[in-house]
Amino acid sequence: MARLVRMGDIKDQIPVGGAKMVEVEGKQIAIFNVAGTYHAIDELCTHRAGPLSEGEIRENVVTCPWHRAQFDVTTGKCLKGPAAKDVACYPIKVEGNTLLIEMP
Numbered sequence: 633m634a635r636l637v638r639m640g641d642i643k644d645q646i647p648v649g650g651a652k653m654v655e656v657e658g659k660q661i662a663i664f665n666v667a668g669t670y671h672a673i674d675e676l677c678t679h680r681a682g683p684l685s686e687g688e689i690r691e692n693v694v695t696c697p698w699h700r701a702q703f704d705v706t707t708g709k710c711l712k713g714p715a716a717k718d719v720a721c722y723p724i725k726v727e728g729n730t731l732l733i734e735m736p
Contacts, residue, residue, distance in 0.1 A: 636725060636732040639663070644729060646670070651694070653685040656733055661722060663731065664705045666692050671705040672722040672733050679715035 639654050646652050646665040653675050654661050660675035662685035671692070675684055682698030689695075692706045701715035708721035723734040 634734045634736055637735050639731045639733055641729045642731055649689060651685040651687075651689060653683065657735060659735075661733065662694070662705075663724070664689055664694065666705060670724045670726060670731060672724050673703060673705055673708045674719040676719075677701055677703075677715055678710065678717040678719055679713075684719070 637656055639656060642652065646663055648665050648668060651662055651664045654663055661672050662675040664671045677684055677696040679699055679701050682696040684694050684696060687694045687697045692704055693702050693711060694705050695702050699714050701710065702712035703710055703719055708719045710716065710718050725732040
């Protein structure tokens with residue numbers, strides 16, 4: 633059963649087009665602000681565990697800074713190798729300045 637976990641008052645810390653890594657219950661999650669909408673996927677690229685929150689984001693696609701694999705931040709789907717597997721995607725809810733993430 634999924635549950636909402638409070639990530640804190642970080643909404644203002646992630647500018648439009650930006651990202652931040654947060655730890656939620658021991659798991660590293662990358663949070664992206666795409667045109668004012670927040671999206672969350674696993675922080676680590678499925679190729680060689682590159683930090684996706686440090687990657688270049690264009691529209692809804694993040695490019696891993698290590699080997700250029702690409703992922704859709706709205707779905708976690710791998711769009712371009714060398715990664716071959718998708719990353720997990722987590723729904724986000726915004727309450728005021730607080731972001732909540734839905735964890736499985």
